[in-house]
Amino acid sequence: xxxxxxxxxxxxxxxxxxxxxxxRFDRSIGYFWSATHQQIYRELGKLEEAGLIRALPxxxxxxxxxxxxxxxxxxxxxxxxxxxxxxxxxxxRDTMLLRLRAAAVVGxxxxxADLRRHLELHxxxxxxxxxxxxxxxxxxxxxAEDRLRHLxxxxxxxxxxxxxxxxxxxxxxxxxxxxxAA
Amino acid sequence: xxxxxxxxxxxxxxxxxxxxxxxRFDRSIGYFWSATHQQIYRELGKLEEAGLIRALPxxxxxxxxxxxxxxxxxxxxxxxxxxxxxxxxxxxRDTMLLRLRAAAVVGxxxxxADLRRHLELHxxxxxxxxxxxxxxxxxxxxxAEDRLRHLxxxxxxxxxxxxxxxxxxxxxxxxxxxxxAA
DNA sequence: CCCCTTTTTGCAACTAGTTGCATAAAGCGG
DNA sequence: CCGCTTTATGCAACTAGTTGCAAAAAGGGG
Numbered sequence: 468x469x470x471x472x473x474x475x476x477x478x479x480x481x482x483x484x485x486x487x488x489x490x491r492f493d494r495s496i497g498y499f500w501s502a503t504h505q506q507i508y509r510e511l512g513k514l515e516e517a518g519l520i521r522a523l524p525x526x527x528x529x530x531x532x533x534x535x536x537x538x539x540x541x542x543x544x545x546x547x548x549x550x551x552x553x554x555x556x557x558x559x560r561d562t563m564l565l566r567l568r569a570a571a572v573v574g575x576x577x578x579x580a581d582l583r584r585h586l587e588l589h590x591x592x593x594x595x596x597x598x599x600x601x602x603x604x605x606x607x608x609x610x611a612e613d614r615l616r617h618l619x620x621x622x623x624x625x626x627x628x629x630x631x632x633x634x635x636x637x638x639x640x641x642x643x644x645x646x647x648a649a
Numbered sequence: 650x651x652x653x654x655x656x657x658x659x660x661x662x663x664x665x666x667x668x669x670x671x672x673r674f675d676r677s678i679g680y681f682w683s684a685t686h687q688q689i690y691r692e693l694g695k696l697e698e699a700g701l702i703r704a705l706p707x708x709x710x711x712x713x714x715x716x717x718x719x720x721x722x723x724x725x726x727x728x729x730x731x732x733x734x735x736x737x738x739x740x741x742r743d744t745m746l747l748r749l750r751a752a753a754v755v756g757x758x759x760x761x762a763d764l765r766r767h768l769e770l771h772x773x774x775x776x777x778x779x780x781x782x783x784x785x786x787x788x789x790x791x792x793a794e795d796r797l798r799h800l801x802x803x804x805x806x807x808x809x810x811x812x813x814x815x816x817x818x819x820x821x822x823x824x825x826x827x828x829x830a831a
Numbered sequence: 832c833c834c835c836t837t838t839t840t841g842c843a844a845c846t847a848g849t850t851g852c853a854t855a856a857a858g859c860g861g
Numbered sequence: 862c863c864g865c866t867t868t869a870t871g872c873a874a875c876t877a878g879t880t881g882c883a884a885a886a887a888g889g890g891g
Contacts, residue, residue, distance in 0.1 A: 468877075469744050476751040486839055500747050501740035506878065508841055534840080543755060550751045551759025554744055556767060558683040559808070562651050562736055564801050565682050569658040569732045571797040573725060577733025585738060614822065615753040619746050622815055626741070629811050633804055640796065650847075668869055688848065690871055716870080 470510055473500045475519065475538055475546045482523060482537040485511055498596075498623055511536060519545055567637075579641055586634040593627035596620060652692050655682045657701065657720055657728040664705060664719040667693055680778075680805055693718060701727055749819075761823055768816040775809035778802060 477488055477496050488511075489504040491497075502510075514520045519542030523535040538546075563585060570578050604617045659670055659678050670693075671686040673679075684692075696702045701724030705717040720728075745767060752760050786799045 469742075469747055470877080472751060473747055476747070476754055479754045484839080485841090489839095496747075496750065497740070499741050499743045499750075501742070503879070504839090505841075505880085508839095512841090546751055547755040547758075550748045550755055551763075553763045553766065554748075556770060557742070557744060558679070559681050560651075560683070560739065561681045561804075562739060564804055565651055565655055565658070565678075566732045566736075567797050567801050568678065568681075569654060569728055571794040572658055572661045573729040573732055575797070576729075581733075581735045584735065588738065612753040615749050615757070618819055618822065619749050621818075622743075622746055625811060625815060629807060633807065636803075637800055640800065652847080666869080667871090671869095685849070686869090687850085687871075690869095694871090 469500060470502055470506060471514055471519075472546055472549050473502065474507065474510055474514065475542050478520060478536055478538045479543065479546070482535050484535045487535075495599075499619070514542065575641070579638070582634055582638055582641070586631060586638065589627050589630040589634065593624065593631060596624045596627060600624065651682060652684055652688060653696055653701075654728055654731050655684065656689065656692055656696065657724050660702060660718055660720045661725065661728070664717050666717045669717075677781075681801070696724065757823070761820070764816055764820055764823070768813060768820065771809050771812040771816065775806065775813060778806045778809060782806065 473492075473496055474488065477483065477491055481491075483491065485504065485508050488507050489502075492500075492502050492507065511520070515522065515536070518539065520536045520538050523537055563582075566578060566581075600617075600620055604613065604620070655674075655678055656670065659665065659673055663673075665673065667686065667690050670689050671684075674682075674684050674689065693702070697704065697718070700721065702718045702720050705719055745764075748760060748763075782799075782802055786795065786802070
């Protein structure tokens with residue numbers, strides 16, 4: 468149950484409306500915890516009801532009108548509690564690995580094209596992360612907060628690097644493989 | 650929607666009962682697509698109803714009695730179709746990265762212990778994968794199926810290697826960090 | 832000022848995954 | 862052969878996440 472905490476983090480970084488949050492999730496936080504706007508609106512409602520955030524007082528809240536939220540002390544406390552609490556890593560769920568395992572039984576026909584496509588996707592993501600690193604973390608600055616955020620970004624960069632290398636390795640192996648289904 | 654295909658793969662490798670499947674998920678397939686026994690039983694029911702698998706004819710099927718399943722041709726065809734179909738990688742969801750991002754705002758107090766614990770967990774998983782590699786993929790053999798399965802295992806090994814290194818790096822950085830909450 | 836598009840918010844229904852518990856048979860110790 | 866534990870199967874309820882759609886306001890063009 469991490470979406471509310473992702474939202475609290477984002478709101479602490481900067482109070483925002485639902486749509487602004489959605490956009491920021493598409494760019495930064497969402498890189499490791501994605502969410503759709505529907506999820507976000509629903510969760511904002513719950514968080515407000517629970518007294519962890521509140522709508523910034525501006526015009527009466529109605530449909531089609533911006534409503535920005537800020538985090539209340541109770542929300543900050545809950546986030547601090549959650550951050551410090553022990554949590555097990557969630558088990559990995561990777562479809563491509565599953566498909567390769569299946570291909571070992573039913574044949575590799577057709578999967579190679581998608582491996583190539585995934586390689587391109589991961590290369591694009593890697594390029595995007597590198598651009599963010601270049602822009603937001605130039606060699607000079609290293610406050611504590613920036614260090615932590617940079618560490619997180621490095622995880623993203625290194626993970627994408629891993630996948631591009633692994634996919635390239637897989638593809639290099641591939642043409643030689645006879646097709647068990649043939 | 651990958652659980653049914655994970656089950657089809659496992660059943661093609663070897664026809665099994667629900668409990669046997671559960672055990673095999675705990676060991677091999679589950680390393681990259683985990684499932685509980687309740688999920689597995691439910692899915693076996695659906696797959697049977699859909700005509701993709703069937704119960705091996707043995708004693709009348711009743712509660713508390715083993716019931717083994719095998720894959721029917723329609724099931725194999727569906728698995729082949731699914732394996733070859735283009736699929737987007739699912740967005741990453743990592744709680745620890747989220748927590749570090751939160752820690753940049755609410756303070757790092759308490760999280761270090763859990764980083765250490767995660768490091769141990771990843772080290773243990775890595776050791777387990779290495780043991781499997783030593784046992785199941787000795788240098789000599791390299792049939793097509795084994796090559797694919799080995800490739801998948803290598804992904805697991807390299808991912809765990811990445812995480813252990815990243816966590817060690819994070820922890821090495823840590824003691825120097827002043828606590829923003831202090 | 833009226834219509835059309837865009838922006839912003841949100842509900843409802845569905846799918847997937849998790850948790851908690853129940854029930855039937857089999858095996859074992861006394 | 863009676864009760865206790867273990868094995869095997871499964872239902873039901875809940876939580877989380879996704880998909881499809883729609884309504885209210887704002888802004889722009891005629």
